[in-house]
Amino acid sequence: MQKLTYIPMLLLLALLFSCGNSQNKPGLNLVMGGTADSAAMIAPQYAKGFNVKYADNITLLEINDPENKEAEQFHFALVDKSFKGEIPNGYTRLNIPIKSAICMTSLQLSNFLKLDIPEMVVGITSTRHLHNQKMNQQLKEGKTHKIGIEGNFDNEVIIAINPDVIFISPFKRGGYDAIRNVEIPMIPHLGYKELTPLGQAEWIKVIGLLTGNASLANSTFEAIESRYNNLKSIVDTVKRRPTVFSGEMRGGNWYAVGGRSFLAQLFRDAGGDYFLKENEESGGVTLDYETVYTNAAHADYWRIVNSFEGEYSYNVLKEQDNRYTDFDAWKKHGVIYCNMKEVPFYERMPVEPEVVLADFIHVFHPDVLPNHKPQYYHLLK
Numbered sequence: 001m002q003k004l005t006y007i008p009m010l011l012l013l014a015l016l017f018s019c020g021n022s023q024n025k026p027g028l029n030l031v032m033g034g035t036a037d038s039a040a041m042i043a044p045q046y047a048k049g050f051n052v053k054y055a056d057n058i059t060l061l062e063i064n065d066p067e068n069k070e071a072e073q074f075h076f077a078l079v080d081k082s083f084k085g086e087i088p089n090g091y092t093r094l095n096i097p098i099k100s101a102i103c104m105t106s107l108q109l110s111n112f113l114k115l116d117i118p119e120m121v122v123g124i125t126s127t128r129h130l131h132n133q134k135m136n137q138q139l140k141e142g143k144t145h146k147i148g149i150e151g152n153f154d155n156e157v158i159i160a161i162n163p164d165v166i167f168i169s170p171f172k173r174g175g176y177d178a179i180r181n182v183e184i185p186m187i188p189h190l191g192y193k194e195l196t197p198l199g200q201a202e203w204i205k206v207i208g209l210l211t212g213n214a215s216l217a218n219s220t221f222e223a224i225e226s227r228y229n230n231l232k233s234i235v236d237t238v239k240r241r242p243t244v245f246s247g248e249m250r251g252g253n254w255y256a257v258g259g260r261s262f263l264a265q266l267f268r269d270a271g272g273d274y275f276l277k278e279n280e281e282s283g284g285v286t287l288d289y290e291t292v293y294t295n296a297a298h299a300d301y302w303r304i305v306n307s308f309e310g311e312y313s314y315n316v317l318k319e320q321d322n323r324y325t326d327f328d329a330w331k332k333h334g335v336i337y338c339n340m341k342e343v344p345f346y347e348r349m350p351v352e353p354e355v356v357l358a359d360f361i362h363v364f365h366p367d368v369l370p371n372h373k374p375q376y377y378h379l380l381k
Contacts, residue, residue: 037215038358041214046196046199047193047200047202047203049194049208052209054114057079057083059096062266063074064190066195077091097213098211100164101122102166102167103126103167105165106350107191107203110347111191114220115220118138119138125148153178158179162184164184168189187210192193192338195229195260195265197232200354201224201353204217242364243272244275244301249323254287270360271365275295293327298328301334302335303328303335336379356375356377357378360374
C-alpha cells in the first residue's frame with residue numbers, strides 16, 4: 001500500500017503563495033505573515049466564493065460569485081486598526097476584528113449563532129421564524145434592531161446602530177444603493193450561491209476571520225465536515241437509491257430547486273436520486289404540474305418545507321390540491337416534512353448540513369441510522 005505523506009498546513013500554504021508571487025503587486029510579499037498559528041489560518045476547501053491570502057500584517061480576502069466568474073468581484077485588505085502601511089491597489093481596507101455587524105439574511109446570522117457570538121449582531125432585517133433565545137432577548141432589550149427589508153431599509157436606524165460592517169447578498173433583490181451613503185463597509189456574503197452543503201457551511205470561516213474567531217471557525221467546520229463525510233461514506237455504496245422530489249404548487253406553479261443546487265447534492269449524498277438530477281439549474285425552478293407529475297408520479301419521497309399553522313397531514317395536502325393524491329409519495333406516506341414554525345430551520349440549517357444529511361439518510365435508508373432522532377425533517381405519518 002502506498003504511504004501517504006501529509007504536509008503541514010503552514011508549509012503547504014507557504015509553498016502555494018510563494019509559487020504565485022510573480023503575479024502579486026510589487027512590494028506586497030505574500031508570505032505566512034500575520035500569525036504563526038496554523039489553527040487560525042483560513043483556507044477554503046469546499047467553498048468556491050471566497051479566498052484568503054496572507055501577507056506581512058495584511059490578510060487579503062477575495063470574494064466572488066461561485067457560479068459566475070464574470071460577475072463583480074470584491075477585494076478587502078484586513079488589517080489591525082493601528083496598521084499604517086500601504087493597502088494594495090484594488091483592495092478596500094477593513095479593520096479587524098470587527099465588533100458589530102448587521103446581517104441581511106438568516107444564512108449570515110447562522111454563522112454568528114454557530115460561533116456563539118450573537119451579541120455582535122446589532123441589526124437584522126426580519127424576525128420571522130427566529131427561534132434563537134439570545135437573539136430574541138437582544139431584540140427585546142434593544143441591543144439588536146430591525147433595519148427594514150431589502151429595498152426599504154431604515155437608514156436612520158442603521159446610522160444610529162453604526163455597525164462595523166453590513167453583510168449583504170449583492171446578487172439578490174438588492175436595494176443597497178440606498179444605504180451606500182451611510183459609509184459603513186458592506187461585505188458580500190455569498191454562501192447562498194454555493195452549490196454544495198459543505199461549501200455553504202464553510203462561509204462560517206469568513207465570519208470567524210472577520211470577528212477574530214478564525215481558530216474556532218476552523219475547528220467548528222472541521223467537526224461539521226468530518227461527520228458529514230462519514231455519514232456520506234456509509235451510503236456511498238447502497239444498492240437502491242430512492243427517488244425524491246421537492247416543492248409544492250403555489251399560484252398555479254410548482255416551485256422546486258434545480259439539479260445542481262446544494263439541496264440536490266444533499267439528496268445524492270444521502271443515498272437518494274433527485275427527480276431533476278439532469279437539470280442544470282442551481283437555484284429555484286418553476287414548473288407546471290404536468291411536468292412534475294410526469295417526472296415524479298412514482299417517486300418514493302416528497303420533501304416539503306413550509307410554515308403551516310396547525311398539524312400538517314396528508315389530508316391537509318389533499319385539501320390544498322386534490323391532484324397531490326395521484327403521487328405515490330402521497331399514497332404510500334412518503335412525505336418528508338419540515339415546519340419552520342417548529343424548528344430553527346433558516347438560522348441553523350446552513351451550518352448543520354451534517355444533521356440534515358442524517359435526517360435524510362434516516363428516511364431513505366432507515367436501517368443505516370435506526371437510532372437517529374430527526375432534527376429538521378421527519379417522515380410525515
